[in-house]
Amino acid sequence: GEIASMMDVPVTQVISACMTLGIIAAINQRLDAETLTLICEEFGYKVEFVDAEETETVLEEEDNPDNLQPRSPIVTVMGHVDHGKTSLLDYIRSANVIAGEAGGITQHIGAYKVQLAHNEKEITFLDTPGHEAFTAMRARGAKVTDVAIIVVAADDAVMPQTKEAINHAQAAEVPMIFAINKIDKPGANPDKVREELAQMNILVEDWGGKFQCQEISAKQGTGIEELLDKVLLEAELLELKADPDKRAAGSVIESSLDKGKGYVVTMLVESGSMKVGDFILAGSQYGRIKAMHNERGQEVSVAGPSDPVSVLGLNGSVNAGDRFHIVEDEREAKQIAAKRQQLQREQGIRAQKHVTLDEIGRRLALGDFKELNLIVKGDVDGSIEALSDALLKLSNENIQVNIIHKAVGPISDSDVLLASASDAIIVGFQVRPNASAKKLAEKEEIEIRMYSIIYDAIAEIKDAMEGMLSPDI
Numbered sequence: 001g002e003i004a005s006m007m008d009v010p011v012t013q014v015i016s017a018c019m020t021l022g023i024i025a026a027i028n029q030r031l032d033a034e035t036l037t038l039i040c041e042e043f044g045y046k047v048e049f050v051d052a053e054e055t056e057t058v059l060e061e062e063d064n065p066d067n068l069q070p071r072s073p074i075v076t077v078m079g080h081v082d083h084g085k086t087s088l089l090d091y092i093r094s095a096n097v098i099a100g101e102a103g104g105i106t107q108h109i110g111a112y113k114v115q116l117a118h119n120e121k122e123i124t125f126l127d128t129p130g131h132e133a134f135t136a137m138r139a140r141g142a143k144v145t146d147v148a149i150i151v152v153a154a155d156d157a158v159m160p161q162t163k164e165a166i167n168h169a170q171a172a173e174v175p176m177i178f179a180i181n182k183i184d185k186p187g188a189n190p191d192k193v194r195e196e197l198a199q200m201n202i203l204v205e206d207w208g209g210k211f212q213c214q215e216i217s218a219k220q221g222t223g224i225e226e227l228l229d230k231v232l233l234e235a236e237l238l239e240l241k242a243d244p245d246k247r248a249a250g251s252v253i254e255s256s257l258d259k260g261k262g263y264v265v266t267m268l269v270e271s272g273s274m275k276v277g278d279f280i281l282a283g284s285q286y287g288r289i290k291a292m293h294n295e296r297g298q299e300v301s302v303a304g305p306s307d308p309v310s311v312l313g314l315n316g317s318v319n320a321g322d323r324f325h326i327v328e329d330e331r332e333a334k335q336i337a338a339k340r341q342q343l344q345r346e347q348g349i350r351a352q353k354h355v356t357l358d359e360i361g362r363r364l365a366l367g368d369f370k371e372l373n374l375i376v377k378g379d380v381d382g383s384i385e386a387l388s389d390a391l392l393k394l395s396n397e398n399i400q401v402n403i404i405h406k407a408v409g410p411i412s413d414s415d416v417l418l419a420s421a422s423d424a425i426i427v428g429f430q431v432r433p434n435a436s437a438k439k440l441a442e443k444e445e446i447e448i449r450m451y452s453i454i455y456d457a458i459a460e461i462k463d464a465m466e467g468m469l470s471p472d473i
């Protein structure tokens with residue numbers, strides 16, 4: 001109805017145009033972006049979208065190039081279970097001064113910033129280790145990690161979750177540093193870890209490759225200073241800078257409801273600064289900052305780039321990975337929050353629609369599709385390799401096929417999150433999703449294609465890719 005009146009055509013014509021696309025639409029139905037584009041083209045109109053994300057770019061103040069200052073790196077620790085992620089984070093926290101103040105009780109707020117005891121440089125760590133948390137945030141649009149430390153235990157080996165962590169970091173294009181842990185243990189064999197990484201095409205520095213690597217003991221503290229120096233070196237190469245003088249923007253790390261205090265939300269500032277009294281918009285909630293605390297429970301009056309702070313004052317619950325912005329006035333914050341809540345009610349939580357095989361053709365026609373990301377899960381290594389190789393070979397000058405993750409085993413939650421964060425399709429060969437992954441895939445609208453014959457998988461994806469080529473040929 002709305003679009004018909006904007007184009008000044010009878011609504012019945014719009015409805016019948018929808019029908020030719022196979023959509024039975026009611027007069028008050030919301031149409032997705034692609035359908036709108038196609039429909040309006042039929043009537044000779046071009047569509048430009050101004051939506052919630054658009055308001056966000058308006059919200060984000062531009063950097064003033066003269067004000068850009070170096071900012072400290074934000075680091076996530078990932079790796080297989082029991083390889084020592086938590087031990088490493090605990091050691092770093094206890095061996096270095098928490099930025100700002102010394103002493104006090106350490107509370108878990110989801111992130112902490114330390115000032116290194118040996119050189120006074122600062123690093124911010126996300127305190128929820130693991131690639132699941134990392135990718136879940138990324139699926140919501142937050143890219144809060146500059147460098148990933150991948151922990152591998154030297155008395156074990158490169159394990160399935162090590163590979164997952166590597167693939168998740170690579171899909172996010174986050175540089176990795178390898179920490180070979182537990183070298184204090186009698187059975188430790190760090191070279192075995194290097195060897196196994198090399199087999200995955202990851203050549204560490206001491207073997208002539210490009211990946212920095214450090215042998216450590218998270219228990220005894222061996223090598224950790226060196227590891228952190230390598231993090232700083234990697235960060236230097238990234239030339240991380242932010243403008244501390246503008247209004248703050250960043251991501252939500254954690255959120256909880258405290259009976260006495262209200263919503264307690266840990267936020268990580270990416271750029272700009274925020275202070276007590278500022279109006280803040282986060283996800284679809286707003287509020288005025290009543291107080292901010294650091295990891296030691298101490299009050300903070302101003303937070304700047306790479307600072308994690310626990311914020312009091314939001315009027316509702318938000319999710320990890322939601323963006324936040326400091327806004328000029330309360331009215332503006334209130335309006336945008338209300339608009340976002342309305343959009344959420346109408347469209348469900350998912351704002352972004354993910355790719356499916358069937359719609360590749362349409363997306364290519366709209367000119368926004370150049371890469372097809374796939375996750376390949378299968379029952380045995382041999383078939384996964386064969387299938388992945390064949391799929392990679394389907395790449396042509398217009399579309400590149402990327403296998404962002406491949407592994408033996410059922411399709412898991414972590415696969416679905418990765419697909420959501422990287423806009424990928426999951427291909428299962430002789431495997432199915434487990435129950436919770438299936439549910440999550442429905443919620444996130446991720447396509448899972450299951451095959452029992454390799455040829456079928458290749459043929460179907462090839463067809464879809466050719467479908468995506470046909471409009472221009």
Ligand code: GDP
Nearest residue numbers: 080081082083084085086087181182217218219
């Ligand atoms: P996570 O699951 O990756 O977070 O692993 P944890 O940090 O919980 O460590 C798993 C187990 O390995 C714990 O019992 C730790 O005490 C032990 N551990 C971690 N790092 C080291 C290390 O450097 N040396 C030794 N000997 N044990 C370690």
